[in-house]
Amino acid sequence: MKAALPLRVALVGPRETAYGDDPDREHREEMRRSYAEICRDAVALGSDYTLSREFLGIEYLAATLRRAGHHVRIFSAADEGLDDAQLVGRLAEFAPAIAGLSLLYDLQLPSALTAAAELKRIRPDTFVLFGGPLASAISELLLENFPFIDAVVEGEGETAMARLAEAIAAGGDLGTVPSLVRRQDSGIARSSRAAPADLDTLPHPSRDVIAGLRERGLPVPSAYLTTSRGCKAFCTFCTVPNVVRGMGEATYRMRDPRDVVDEMEACVRDLGVTRFYMADDNFLGYGEASNRRMIAFADEILRRGLAIRFHAECRVDSLVPETLVRLREAGFDQILFGLESGSTKTLKRWAKGQTVAENEAAMALARQLRLDVMPSIILLDWESGLDEVEDTIGFIERTQLWRSSQPLWLVNKLKVHCGTAAARRHDKVRGKPVLPHLDPADAASRARWCAAATCQKTPIDNPHVAAFWSALNGEANRWSVLVDEILPPLLKTLRDRARHEDGTALDRIRRIAAYRRGIGGALAELMRCLVDAAAEREAYGRPPASLEACARSAVAAFEERHFPSGIDAWVTPIRDRPVSARPLPAARSRVAVG
The missing domain is CATH 3.20.20.70 (Aldolase class I)
Structure with missing residues (x-):
């Protein structure tokens, strides 16, 4: 085998995309705003490590490949605010010999498949590789259904990626690459897994994501x-x-x-x-x-x-x-x-x-x-x-x-x-999920397939539990939108006004702070109210009934204590920025009660 040549390797952390028809979809899964928008609107980031997410797995892979002399670029779609088309454009411009997409969990799968399909169409010679916990779990399913995926790495990736780059650069046998699952004429071939890495011999992860945020002038919590x-x-x-x-x-x-x-x-x-x-x-x-x-x-x-x-x-x-x-x-x-x-x-x-x-x-x-x-x-x-x-x-x-x-x-x-x-x-x-007909080249068909393959719909057996869950999560989603999207830019506006000795603004800040502090207690009371109502119906053998009205009444009473005229009417006059100028959401039920 001839000496390995430096390769261009792209390592991708795909963005997260909520499944639109998932009845259990949570607001925090919808990822409505980019990291840059969050930073723009937040008064203080505090210690919330969920705001930005480093992809440590691919940062370790990047450091390992760079130590071997390869040219590596990390693409963190969520942190960089890249949609699928922008991500593919960046990848095509980089022109990698290997493109590795890391899948931590289900919400990343549709975007990863879209990026892989488009990249393979534009650059058919790029070796497209999937890895991460989700890809490891469904490796054969991915290879059987998506011809634009060349292989999947199962488990830890440092040894596998280094050996894969070496084999591709040298034109060698991929069968020697550990932890690799790939297609052969006889079917799916699986190499034995690499020996567990000695953690003290690994290079420190490449901190490209943090460096990129710093270069854009964004804070890193x-x-x-x-x-x-x-x-x-x-x-x-x-x-x-x-x-x-x-x-x-x-x-x-x-x-x-x-x-x-x-x-x-x-x-x-x-x-x-x-x-x-x-x-x-x-x-x-x-x-x-x-x-x-x-x-x-x-x-x-x-x-x-x-x-x-x-x-x-x-x-x-x-x-x-x-x-x-x-x-x-x-x-x-x-x-x-x-x-x-x-x-x-x-x-x-x-x-x-x-x-x-x-x-x-x-x-x-x-x-x-x-x-x-x-x-x-x-x-x-x-x-x-x-x-x-x-x-x-x-x-x-x-x-x-x-x-x-x-x-x-x-x-x-x-x-x-x-x-x-x-x-x-x-x-x-x-029973195993029934997978729909798949057109690998069609994004909508891929999304339907992803939803079925990753068990997005798991209805609750007990109808009384389903009624409880539907009502509770409808209100939780509404609170999440308030806390995550509407109140932060509002507070920032009020803080700017308070600096100019606006006493009314300071009073409004205090009232919002009290409201936010009160959500935890109101949530606990709501849980108790709803579970007691559901338990009463179950105990008397009554069929389940919708608890949405009960939930809305309890939350409205809590909010009226802080905002007697209603929270929507109270915040509307303060809004003066486009990002916050949308109506407060209605509580959204997520489980149909039969």
Whole structure:
């Protein structure tokens, strides 16, 4: 094999596109505004790491390929505000020999397929490659249905991408590339997976996304960073078990704490970032070895005097109070617990491996340490009974999760992700999805196929639970639009007026702030009102009835306490910018009640 030549490699983080006919569509999935628009309208970005999203996976791939001498460009469609046509135009201009598209989850699939189809049409010699958790789960399905996809990488991609670039540059045999799934005359061929990467030998990820935002004059709330990979738990709804399957002892791997802090220090020095989101599947890890690593990590930050803050996702059964105290001293100020449910029955069905009592103890500890808790709750799934929903609402009330800075995160229905145990159970009970006729070259046909292949429609079995969910989420969507889209530019306008000694503007700012603070409590009351109404009908054997009117009445009463003349009438005179000059949305029902 001749020496590999430098290749032009494009690595793409596709934009997210909501499925328009999904009855469970949530407002935050619709991605109505670009990151630039969010930054323009926000008064303060705070610590919300969901505003911009780095694609750490492709940033690691970029660093690996650059170390091998290849010319790599990252295209982060959402952060750059690129629609599909603009993305394809940029890709065609770059003229890559390899275009790799990373699919984290279902909302990225339609855009990824559109970009791949158009790029292949314009540049048929480009090797089009898909990867990421979703692509790994449906690799054969993608290759069987979309001829413009040349191959899929399953699982971790660093070794596979380096070997693929080497093979393509040299005209070598793709059969030698590990973790690669591709077509052959005899059918779909699958290479054995690459050995799990030694995390301490990987280069630090290329921070192209952050650098690009900085060049455009946009703020960056936080940088993504991982201190470990993998997870030893097997929650039925999670995609990680499919990614780490077959890794044995390498299912969970940890980085050297000193190398992690080296990376953080470089981000502070080179990019001006002082907040980090630890994107580990379980930041605190497992057992004494993980505990020692966490203490060493905190000590290293303190020893170097890094003035940073960081937040992370953790399992509640990984908490060690003394370690959390040390991490708190080092800048750990916000924690996202995988609580998921307050129902014992639900936790068992989802194989969470933790108890309601452990969830409550974790919340008490976090509050004792003054950690800001971001709620991770899944209210129900398609099999839930009202008793399970009531248990979880009771848990939310006891722990006062609604006091979180993001209370609307409490409104979630479990999504059936491809490749998970939940998807296998769904297929067993309800049958595999019936895929519609597909024209690979037609965008609308691809979108319908994507919706079916990724289980976008999973109706709730219990009609009383369905009625509860429809009413609750209709109001949650309305609140989300208010909080995410309408109030931020309004507050910015009012703040500008207040600077010019407009006392009325300051009063309006205070009233909006009080309203926003009150949404959590109003949400908890709404949950209780709706579940009690649904439970009463179920207990008396009555058929389910729409609860939308009940929900609207409860929310209207809450809003009238803050805005006696109605919130729409109150905000309309303040609006003086086109972005905010649209009417407040009506509550949108998302599940039809039969």
